[in-house]
Amino acid sequence: MKQPTELRTDVLVIGGGIGGCRAALRARQLGCDVILTEKAVVGRAGPMTFVHSQFAPWPLTDEEKLVWMREFVQASNYLADQEWLDVLLAEAPSRIDELAEMGVPYERDADGRLKYTTSRGHKVGKTINVDGRVVMEILRRELRRHGVRLLEKVMMTDLLTSDGQYPTLGEVSGAVGFHVRTGEPFVIRSKAVILNTGPLYPKIHFSYIDGVTGEGHRMAYRAGAELAGMEFTQYASWSYWEDTFSSPGQAKIQGIGAKFINAHGEEFMWRYDPEWGNLSSLYRVARAIITENMEGRGPCYVDFRHCREEDIEMLLRVVPTLDLGLREFGIDLRKQPLKTTPFMAIGMGTSGGLRVDTWSRTNVSGLYAVGTCTCLPVIMSGNSGSGHSTFSNVGGYRAGEDAARRAQRMKHPPVKEPQLEAVLAEMLAPLDRRGNTRPADVWAAIGDVTCESTFALFKNAERIDRTRRLVNEIKTYLLPRMSAPDPHELVKALEARSYVEMVELCCLAYGTREESRGEHFRVDFPYQDDIDWLRWVVIKLASHGEPEISTPEVPLDRYPIKPDKRERKPSPFPVPEEYR
Ligand SMILES: Cc1cc2nc3c(=O)[nH]c(=O)nc-3n(C[C@H](O)[C@H](O)[C@H](O)COP(=O)(O)OP(=O)(O)OC[C@H]3O[C@@H](n4cnc5c(N)ncnc54)[C@H](O)[C@@H]3O)c2cc1C
Structure with missing residues (x-):
């Protein structure tokens, strides 16, 4: 084995999505030495590079805040962590302003004001639009400008703990990894570790998502961190177009008013989701398309022909992959509906990851998690198409701040040989x-x-x-x-x-x-069981080496938004006799 390179830092960030970059910058701003490791290159990897739409509240009055919050909570089927939502709504405006000050070119109206639009899962809440790759290029430049030590092409695999145990009764004291080209091992000792390794997706190429396969989930679980929402890991999508290419852009496609139609030209989503219709969740849409196909009304299409030209132009600007595919294959979505093929795999849908408090702390001392490697406590089983990146933006900043405070008051915890x-x-x-x-x-x-x-x-x-x-x-x-x-x-x-x-x-x-x-x-x-199942499913590694499950009730008694009644609601999806 090659001799490992040993490094020491105050705060180690693993994964360079929007959340990791925000965390690193905040901890650095507060005077800490920070290392950020990324297994690829920041700005060239991770689903943040597909983002086109970001949830964007402006400073809201208390009354407005409750209305915006209600939308998230209802969409999450009352599983959302409302304390986290409160923080998200209060702090997102400043985090977005800071990105704009760094130079992120959000779409703007003729007067230069941020252009607010709609997106999947939001009727009240608004979103702003930009190509995520541009956001990440700017954040990478800022990391360098502020002296964050950037270790790219270094994949981290395991955490170190002060007692040398998994799960630990002590605290996190660093992590190990290796250079993906040379194989050179790295050992990084730190006072705090912030995970931002992204969601859990398979590498089986139904989709274009690659490289986010749950290392952060695994290393944290092994160290004793709690996972929640793992039952919502059912990744579904429907943006494989005309049997030729796939693209991101679903949230904005739905946001500009595209309709799902079957082979008879019928709009079908209202049958499966009377409340959200064409703005329904990825999973419900994919499942509805599959049902239409199974019942002989396929193939299905996404129809843009009625959408406003200015909205289509914006869509193609902020989702350049879609624009490129359409040009390459000579398809004009203004003239023809796009044939869509849905797919499903085990992977993050709306939740499924590390459980964190409002400072992005896990239950393991010194270990933080940010963005889509968490259980997305503001969304859980919800439908927001744009809340993820904003949650990551806010959570990253908070993790950086808390980790910096922690690092400033302690010495490096021990590493056990x-x-x-x-x-x-x-x-x-x-x-x-x-x-x-x-x-x-x-x-x-x-x-x-x-x-x-x-x-x-x-x-x-x-x-x-x-x-x-x-x-x-x-x-x-x-x-x-x-x-x-x-x-x-x-x-x-x-x-x-x-x-x-x-x-x-x-x-x-x-x-x-x-x-x-x-x-x-x-x-x-x-059926959705609001009598017995307004609960989270939490999994952690017990000291005997097996997973331990608990199902704590969502603490609705201390939350402002509560369900009107608790009942069992039947699912809208038919089940063929042979699959019952
Ligand atoms: C197709 C698609 C479209 C989406 N569109 C939107 C949208 O419009 N709006 C929105 O808000 N959200 C959208 N999302 C959700 C999106 O995933 C999140 O908003 C975004 O990824 C949040 O970024 P993050 O901070 O969690 O980091 P990520 O972007 O997930 O980045 C994680 C990083 O960690 C790195 N990494 C992983 N493992 C390791 C390791 N072991 N060691 C070192 N580095 C590692 C990865 O290479 C990656 O760069 C979309 C998701 C998909 C899949």
Whole structure:
């Protein structure tokens, strides 16, 4: 093994999305030494580069705040953390102003004011528009300008703990990783670690999302952090166009008023979601398209022909990938509806990650989590198409501030040599293995097991159990055999490891929530149960090495917004007889 490069810092940020950059800049501004590690290049990776629409409250009166909050809470089916929402609504205007001051070119009206528009999941709340890649390029420039030590192409894999234990009873004392080109190991000692490793997605290319496979989830879970909302990890989308290319842009496509129509030209979303119709969640839309197709009314289309020209122009400006695809394949969405193919996989939909308080602290001392590697407490099973990046913007700043305060009042916690040696050896093990099991084989096996349609669409206790068993077999028999001839394959091997281990926990959460809500649909409980299930599903690693589940009630008694009545609401999705 190459000798590790050892570094020491006050605050270590892992992952350079919007949240990680905001955290690093804030901690630096408060006088800390900060290292930010990114396994790719900041601004060239992570789903923040697909963002086009950002939730954007202006300074609201108390009365307005309650109205904006109600929209989020109702959309989350009352699972949202309302204390976090309060913080989000209060602080987002300043965080957005700061980005604008850094030079982020948000779309503006003729008078130079921010141009507010609508987006999926919001009727009251407003969004502003910009190509996410531009935001990230500006943040990267700011990191350099302010002296954040940027380690790009360094993938982090495990946390270190002051007692050398997993789960820890002490605190986090650093992390280990390696350079994805050279394989050079890194050991970084720090007083606080902020995770911003993004959501959990498979590397099976139904979508264009790559490289966010749950390493942050895994390393934090292993250290003892709580995960929540893992039952809502059902990623669904419908932006694979004309059987030729896919693009991001769903939130804005819905926001400018595009309609979903079937082969008979009928608008169908109102049948599946009478409240939101064409502004419904990704999951509901994908599921509705699949149902239309199954019942012989497909293929389905997204129709823009009635949309205003200025809105279409804005859409194509802030989602250049869509513009590029349309040009390349000679498609004019002003003249023809776009054929859409939906897909579903286990991956983050609206929630599924680390549980954090309003300072982005996990339950493990010294460990913070920001953005889409959290359980997205402001959204949970909700429908916001633009709240993610704003939550990350606000949460990142808060994490940076709290981590800086912590770092300024303490010395570096100890690193235990046996733990360090063990995690380095484990991380690099696939490089020394001989054999033919490659990460691609593991991803193929994952695809077969988790995208199987009866499981993806029609979950029941038996199918969830079966899938969990099969995932466990992949974990037990395939993962330890994976070999990686070079650091590039090592990245893929460790990505597959994280994803498999987290998907097993997702299955555990699917089995625990005995109702249907948001992306979570069970044919054996085909109703949203507001009598028994206004609860979060929380999973953590117990000291005996097995996951421990709890289901705390959402503390609605201390929240301002409460449901009018508590009842069981039937799901709108029909289940064919053979899948019951
Ligand atoms: C197609 C699509 C469209 C979307 N559109 C919108 C939208 O319009 N508006 C909106 O608000 N949200 C949107 N989202 C949600 C979007 O994911 C979040 O808003 C955004 O990603 C938040 O960024 P983040 O701070 O969580 O970091 P991310 O952008 O998720 O970045 C995480 C970073 O961590 C790095 N990383 C991962 N693992 C490691 C590791 N082990 N070591 C080091 N680095 C690591 C990754 O390379 C990545 O750069 C969209 C998501 C998708 C998939």
